[in-house]
Amino acid sequence: MNQLVLEEISIAAPDAPSSLISDLSLTVAPGEIVTIMGRSGIGKSTLLSFIGGHLGRGFSASGTVRIGGRDITDTPAEKRKIGILFQDDLLFPHLSVGDNLAFGLSANVKGRKERRRCVEQALKSAGLDGFADRDPATLSGGQRARVALMRTLLARPDALLLDEPFSTLDNGLREDIRQFVFAHGKDQRLPVLMVTHDEADAAAAGGRRLLL
Numbered sequence: 001m002n003q004l005v006l007e008e009i010s011i012a013a014p015d016a017p018s019s020l021i022s023d024l025s026l027t028v029a030p031g032e033i034v035t036i037m038g039r040s041g042i043g044k045s046t047l048l049s050f051i052g053g054h055l056g057r058g059f060s061a062s063g064t065v066r067i068g069g070r071d072i073t074d075t076p077a078e079k080r081k082i083g084i085l086f087q088d089d090l091l092f093p094h095l096s097v098g099d100n101l102a103f104g105l106s107a108n109v110k111g112r113k114e115r116r117r118c119v120e121q122a123l124k125s126a127g128l129d130g131f132a133d134r135d136p137a138t139l140s141g142g143q144r145a146r147v148a149l150m151r152t153l154l155a156r157p158d159a160l161l162l163d164e165p166f167s168t169l170d171n172g173l174r175e176d177i178r179q180f181v182f183a184h185g186k187d188q189r190l191p192v193l194m195v196t197h198d199e200a201d202a203a204a205a206g207g208r209r210l211l212l
């Protein structure tokens, strides 16, 4: 069971007199969405960076991060199996939609045919059947957001971190993409941590909230 466990996490910004995050402990169950809120600059994105293994230079941190019992605190980012989705997640402009997805695909999926099959299946479940050869520049914002999510999920992450992933989408679309992301998180039994400023995002997630 992949639960995400944070144990006594403290993080200090470069040259800052006090910690941004002090002694934070939290367990996120498989399929659970925990929403992180708090004023601008409080350290929400920094916390996600730390969990993902991308803490900025000069920051210092202590504490332990576990996924499914595995201590990943010192594991390099690319081996953590944590999917991260940002606001304005960019697709590679020089690759087709299909190749963008193939890029995300776990190295465990071997063989050209099998990789192609996975990409096509992902496009289908994103409602983008037949989009494999499209140039990302020709997609709408919502289509791009769905491709970005599928690319993240194809890496078969053990947990999902969302950093205001819906904030650039307009209202109608936002609701659709939100449901799409949450449904995939729940289906795949991923622990999900979502940073947002938007009350509607938190309400839609429906789970626990952490106010920093």
Ligand SMILES: Nc1ncnc2c1ncn2[C@@H]1O[C@H](COP(=O)(O)OP(=O)(O)OP(=O)(O)O)[C@@H](O)[C@H]1O
Pocket: 013, 014, 020, 038, 039, 040, 041, 042, 043, 044, 045, 046, 047, 056, 057, 058
């Ligand atoms: N490279 C850096 N050097 C020094 N301080 C930094 C650096 N990057 C971020 N910070 C500081 O760390 C603090 C936390 O930033 P962070 O981006 O985590 O905040 P946040 O809660 O996500 O804010 P927002 O809601 O505005 O996105 C901020 O005060 C920011 O100024």
